[in-house]
Each structure stands twice: as structure tokens, then as C-alpha cells.
Amino acid sequence: MKIHLYILLITLLAQNLLSKAVSSESAKIAALNYAETFLISSKDDADLLTLSNINLVDYKVSISNDTLLFVFNLSGNGWIIMSGDDKVKPVIGYSVSGRYSLENQSPSFESWINYISEIIYNKISDPDANSLEDYNWYIKDDFDNELFQSSKKPIMPLLKTKWNQGYPYNLSCPIDPETGKRAITGCVATAMAQVLYFHRFPLKGKGKVEYKHKQFGDIKSDFSESKYQYGIMKHFHHEFKDSASKYAVSKLMFDCGVAVRMNYGLDASGASSVRAFDALLENFGFSADYKRLSQDISDEEWKNLLYDNLSLGLPMYYAGSSLKNGGGHAFVCDGYDNGFFHFNWGWGGSQDGYFEVGYQKTNLLYNSGQHIIAFAKPNDFSLGYGEIPSDKFEVNNSIESSTIIPMDFNNDKLRFYHILSIHDTNDVDYFKLEIPEDEDHYLLDLKYADSYYGESGDINNGAILRITVSHSGRIDTLLYPQTIKIENSGTVIIKVEPIFKYRYGVYIADFNLYRFNKPFIDVKLGLNNSYLSNEKVSLNWFSNLTPPFDIELINQNFPGKFFGKVNKFNGNNYLWQLTVDMESDNNYFFKITHSIDDKILGYSEPFEIKKYEYLHLETPHWANDIHIGIPFDITWETNFDENITLELLKDSLFFRYIAADVANEGVYSWLPDDSVTIGDNFRVKISKSNDYRIYSVSEDFSIQPYTSVEDDNKLLRLQLISHIGNVMYIYLDWAYLEKLELFDLRGNLLGIYNITTNGTPWFLPNLLSGTYFILEKSKDNYKLHKISL
Numbered sequence: 001m002k003i004h005l006y007i008l009l010i011t012l013l014a015q016n017l018l019s020k021a022v023s024s025e026s027a028k029i030a031a032l033n034y035a036e037t038f039l040i041s042s043k044d045d046a047d048l049l050t051l052s053n054i055n056l057v058d059y060k061v062s063i064s065n066d067t068l069l070f071v072f073n074l075s076g077n078g079w080i081i082m083s084g085d086d087k088v089k090p091v092i093g094y095s096v097s098g099r100y101s102l103e104n105q106s107p108s109f110e111s112w113i114n115y116i117s118e119i120i121y122n123k124i125s126d127p128d129a130n131s132l133e134d135y136n137w138y139i140k141d142d143f144d145n146e147l148f149q150s151s152k153k154p155i156m157p158l159l160k161t162k163w164n165q166g167y168p169y170n171l172s173c174p175i176d177p178e179t180g181k182r183a184i185t186g187c188v189a190t191a192m193a194q195v196l197y198f199h200r201f202p203l204k205g206k207g208k209v210e211y212k213h214k215q216f217g218d219i220k221s222d223f224s225e226s227k228y229q230y231g232i233m234k235h236f237h238h239e240f241k242d243s244a245s246k247y248a249v250s251k252l253m254f255d256c257g258v259a260v261r262m263n264y265g266l267d268a269s270g271a272s273s274v275r276a277f278d279a280l281l282e283n284f285g286f287s288a289d290y291k292r293l294s295q296d297i298s299d300e301e302w303k304n305l306l307y308d309n310l311s312l313g314l315p316m317y318y319a320g321s322s323l324k325n326g327g328g329h330a331f332v333c334d335g336y337d338n339g340f341f342h343f344n345w346g347w348g349g350s351q352d353g354y355f356e357v358g359y360q361k362t363n364l365l366y367n368s369g370q371h372i373i374a375f376a377k378p379n380d381f382s383l384g385y386g387e388i389p390s391d392k393f394e395v396n397n398s399i400e401s402s403t404i405i406p407m408d409f410n411n412d413k414l415r416f417y418h419i420l421s422i423h424d425t426n427d428v429d430y431f432k433l434e435i436p437e438d439e440d441h442y443l444l445d446l447k448y449a450d451s452y453y454g455e456s457g458d459i460n461n462g463a464i465l466r467i468t469v470s471h472s473g474r475i476d477t478l479l480y481p482q483t484i485k486i487e488n489s490g491t492v493i494i495k496v497e498p499i500f501k502y503r504y505g506v507y508i509a510d511f512n513l514y515r516f517n518k519p520f521i522d523v524k525l526g527l528n529n530s531y532l533s534n535e536k537v538s539l540n541w542f543s544n545l546t547p548p549f550d551i552e553l554i555n556q557n558f559p560g561k562f563f564g565k566v567n568k569f570n571g572n573n574y575l576w577q578l579t580v581d582m583e584s585d586n587n588y589f590f591k592i593t594h595s596i597d598d599k600i601l602g603y604s605e606p607f608e609i610k611k612y613e614y615l616h617l618e619t620p621h622w623a624n625d626i627h628i629g630i631p632f633d634i635t636w637e638t639n640f641d642e643n644i645t646l647e648l649l650k651d652s653l654f655f656r657y658i659a660a661d662v663a664n665e666g667v668y669s670w671l672p673d674d675s676v677t678i679g680d681n682f683r684v685k686i687s688k689s690n691d692y693r694i695y696s697v698s699e700d701f702s703i704q705p706y707t708s709v710e711d712d713n714k715l716l717r718l719q720l721i722s723h724i725g726n727v728m729y730i731y732l733d734w735a736y737l738e739k740l741e742l743f744d745l746r747g748n749l750l751g752i753y754n755i756t757t758n759g760t761p762w763f764l765p766n767l768l769s770g771t772y773f774i775l776e777k778s779k780d781n782y783k784l785h786k787i788s789l
Helices: 024-039 043-047 107-125 134-138 187-199 243-259 273-282 299-311
Strands: 005-011 056-060 067-074 079-083 091-095 208-213 217-222 286-292 316-321 328-337 340-344 353-355 371-378 413-422 429-435 441-450 465-471 474-477 484-486 490-498 505-516 536-540 549-555 561-566 573-577 586-594 600-603 607-609 615-618 632-638 644-650 653-662 665-670 681-688 694-697 717-724 727-733 739-744 749-754 761-764 771-778 781-788
Touching (some): 024 079, 187 243, 187 316, 243 273, 273 328, 273 371, 299 316, 299 328, 299 371, 413 429
Antiparallel strands (some): 005 067, 208 217, 316 371, 328 340, 340 353, 429 490, 536 573, 549 586, 586 600, 586 607, 644 653, 681 694, 717 727, 739 771
């Protein structure tokens, strides 16, 4: 992967202060050295890093000319934030995925950027603050990474969720009676909900909260009547395809919001983090500590506290605010790498990454506000699994006292069904198999399910229990539905242990041992050992049995996925289309089982699915929001490099280009005009500009006429009275008007005007000769006017 850097230059308020500023070239070299050492996985990739092809974007957030932060985008994936002064450590934060963009930044991340900028500004202006030697080391040709290597082991991000605050997460939030729009969930509720989902706890809450909101009226929830359906909730926005999953996650979000008495709003919803702490304990059955960063705690002590929490497998609700503006935000700290902590900002994954924390000696404190809900874990199990009972095999907590699995086969299959009670991190269960000396061959698999939910699936991926099998002088980790071959006789020891503390409960273990009287015949998959996720591959096997067969796709690192039966027998092969929902960079294999007698026929050799090209396309598909003359947004995000083309399809046929050779992520506003037929079905298609392969097609949507209103007295009357040069004067007869929006013929929004005057001329400046649209809105009614200069 060849990596180029694109610099985003951020400047903030700073006066003529005496400090040693860092040039963009030095920051660039330091960023490359850091990326080469810590962010690139192979030496070959690191050798391809280059200082060429750098584009500089000047993004000024104040009137100052002093540079406080540099942001470098890697051309493949990832970005790095570097400080602009040598009084602050060079690396401020980074991400190993995505691109840094000024668009769609989470409020929490923006606040954090402002907070860091204030810190650097204060450092520059502090005459007692000394320059650090770090930058000098970072820009050396022989950069020595050992000087900056942490002794702590990395902790991969614990959260898999990339949840947000809008649709569908806010489907249970209150509706504004004036606009008909829903409030957003708020960062406090989103952070809490992601922590609850991580633990899959509680299954229901306790108590009830009711309060009155000046905008939304009565807001209430009885948590004891709620049922949180974690099993159908998804990790990503585009995975919520059915109404059940959407309302399940929105119910969890809403209860979190009500529990903290959320001050709901259409653009921002806020609540106290102290209330979040109280709600976790009082309404959701957690135990936790509330910790605040203060002048009495050093940076090192604070970081150790965070690391100790994460090392227990516990993500943390984290909040911060700046003393200067008082704005506070909540997010989740869930990982660690080389001195940096991973933040999930609760904004759909946007800007999630690793960042510096602490800075308590700066006299500004996102710090007044840096506080966490530490060591949060399920405590009141009456809200979940109930009391965890002892099982009859509690004596099998050592190899010597292993529970012996009897070799009782039925048609060459042995099944041993067992309930495990895992009480704490020291509760380890051992089981023993004695394989006889004979000519047979054996396969062992083990799956476990949560006995309360009665399902395997999402929790059944090695995140709760670790299964290790010792046999024939080797030790294998068994992740269901991975199967282990046992070719030799002797003792097999199966060890079941919790991976994380506090993730315990009652589990159903299902042991299966298969016996064969001949060696296994491996299933072959094509000719290669790696494939792209959109390829068709041929699966081949040998068997003297007749179909039908069950084909099960198995991921060695994640739960398996049942693929289906081969109902038509065509020799000994099956053509299979790899799909884009495959986990990238993981090993897979196929398991072939005879459907009639459940005999396993064989396995394919492991093969790798190369990183699939991710694309998320979203258009409004609720027809009433798409009208002639009213623009709507088409949003997309990809992780492939080529530019893309967006086309509008009418009844699945090409209708017109919307945009061509556009960037890999962005928003395009399209204005349906009178050439679009009202009522017809449309779709948006995305393809690659260089080869025109289709990668995504949106759901159907139809264009509606704009809404007119019979009672003209309640609407604005527009009358063009004159125009001089490029200034247009329009007379306003005002009544109940909310706003006017001005668009050009291409659908570009030129301005939004909130109207508060009555009977006075209104002028539109800086227009060129041409045709424009004015959209007026009043009480959710729309009216479009075409005007010309």
C-alpha cells in the first residue's frame, strides 16, 4: 500500500507569542516516521512511505496565523494529528482507518479538537513551559522507536458498535409537535447504550422516570416493563434493515435518555454525566465508580486507571468539557495502543481513533470535565440471568479432576450436552476424552450458547469463553464452529475459561465427537488460497455418497455461517459467490456434511478473504420527503481508492448522471426538477469510474410534487419588484413563515434565510444572470418559486 499524506492545517487564536513553532515540513517528517514505525504492519509497506504528493488545506477556525495542529491523511487508510509547537508532544492522535474530513465530524470530536488546541495555545503562551526534545527525535533519519515504545500491552477496541444519534437510533425519541421531527438521542444516551450493549445487560431495567419537557411535553418510561433485545441489534447503521432491529436499538437508547432526564432537542440533546452514573446503578443494575481528573491526579495515574479498567475488558463511559465554553460531551474509551487510548465518539465511527489523554496541568480542563464511569459491570443479576447456580461439575476446576466424557457413540457421533456455570475469572472447567488405539479417525467441535437467551450467534465467538484443546502434544484454541482433527489415540483435555472478568453466567456447552473409519478427504476450493469478496469460486470435494449435502461456511476467528444445501448434484463441485458481508483478512473453510445421516464428509483447506471494498450508500427512501424542487442528500462512504460515478435510474434503467469521478466519501445534494416524472420509481446506482462495476444500488424512492396550501393568507407571497445588477429585490407579504431557501438550477443551496420582517423588500445579493428556485416553508408546507435575472 503506497501511502501519501495530505495536510489539513488547523489554526486557532494565538497572538504574537515567543515559542518554537514546528514547520509543516518537520511535522510531516515526524508523522511519516511515526506512521512507518507504529501504524504500518509490514516493512514493505513502510518502505513505500513518501513525502511527495502533499496537498495543503488551510482551515482557519480563528483570526490567528499561528498553527496549532497539523492533520495528515494517509492515502490508503488512516490519519495522524501532530502538534504545531515543540512544547507539546508531537503525536496528538491517530486512526488506522478512514480519512480525516471536515464533513460530518462528531460534536464530541470537534470539542476535543478545540480542547487540544486550547492546550497548545496555553503551552505556547506559558513562559515557564519548556520545549520538549520529542520533536527533535521524531524528525531524525534514524528515528528510534524504542524511546517511545510503551511497556503496556495493546488492548484492541472492545466495542464493535458504530452507533450514532440520529436515525434509526432515535426512532423512540419524542417528536416535536411543531415540526413533526424526532429529537436526537444525545451523546450521553449513545455512550451509555453502547456500554450496555457490550455487556448485553440488563435484559430489563428497574424503576421508572417521568418528567415534563417544555418542547416535547411528557416524557416517561417504566424500565421494568422494557425488554432489551440485544440479539437483534446490529453493529453498523447500514445493517439495521428490518423494523424490529431498528426499534430494539432505539428503545435501548430512549430508556438511557429518559433515565438521565435528557433535555431533548432536534439538533442537540444533553444530560449530566452524574445522572448517567446514577442511572447505571439505580436503573440498569450495574456497579461502578465515578472518577474525575483533578489537579491531585497526575497524568500517569490517570492513564494507569484507564488502562487497569480496559485490561479487565471493561469499556468506559468518558466525558469531558472545556472551562472556556462549558460545552460537554460523552463518548466511550475502549482500547489502548502505545500510550494512546481509543475513543468511540458515538458518531457512526466517524473520527474514531487513538488519542492522548490527561493534560490536567493546563488550567483549562476538558479537564474540569474529564471524568469516567470506571469499572462498570453487571451487578444486579435479577435484571439479567438471575442468580448463577452451581452446576454438578463444579469439582472439575483442575486437570486432575476433569469431567470424563463417556465414549458413547450413536451412528459414529458422540454428543455430550452440559451446562456450564462460570462464576468468575477463576472458575475454569476441564473435560477429558480418552481416544482408543484403533484405525478410526475423529473430529471434535464444541459450541456454547447463552442459556438465558437460548441462542448462539453473536456471543458465540470466543468473546466470553475460551476453549482450548490439548491433544497429541499440541494445544489448539477452538472457536465454534471450528472443528479439530484428532488423528492419534490418547488423552484429550478440553479447558473452558472466561476471557474477561465479569462476563460470566450460565452457558450451554454442546460437545460433538465424530468417528470415521477412513482418513479425511479434504475439500478443495479453486486453485488459490486467497480471494476477493466479490469473486465466484468453485468448491470441489470427493464422496461416494449421494446428495443432498449441507455446506457450512466457517470463519476461524468469528462465528460460522450456515450457507445452505446443495440440492442439485453436478459432479463433485459447487459454484459459490463470495459476498461483501464476509469478514476481511480472516481465514475461512467449508464443512461438507451429508444431510441424511449427518456425517461430515470433509473440509476445505483454509482460504483467506481479502479485504472487501466497503461501500455504504444512503438516500432517503421515504417518499414524502422527496419533492420536485426540494433537494435531498445522497450520502456514500467507501474504502476503495478509485473514484466513483453516481447515476439516477428510472425503473432500473439509466436516467441521468448525478455525479462522476467523485470522492470516496461525501454528500451530494440533488434537486429534482420538472423533467423528473412524478410518481415513477427511481434508484441511485454507484459504480467505479474506471471499470463501471456496479457496487451499490439504493432502495426505490419516488418523487412527489411539492405541497401547496389552499389558504394563501398563511403563506408568504413573493413578488419580484426589481433587480439592479446582481442584486434582486423581492417583496415579502409575511405570515407564519419559517424560512426561505435559495437554490441554483443544479440544486446547490445558495442560502437559507429566516424571515422575521413583514411587508418590506428582501434582497438576494451576488447573483449572476440566470434562473433560480426559491423554496418557502411554513408550518411544514412547501412552495416553490422559479425566478430569473
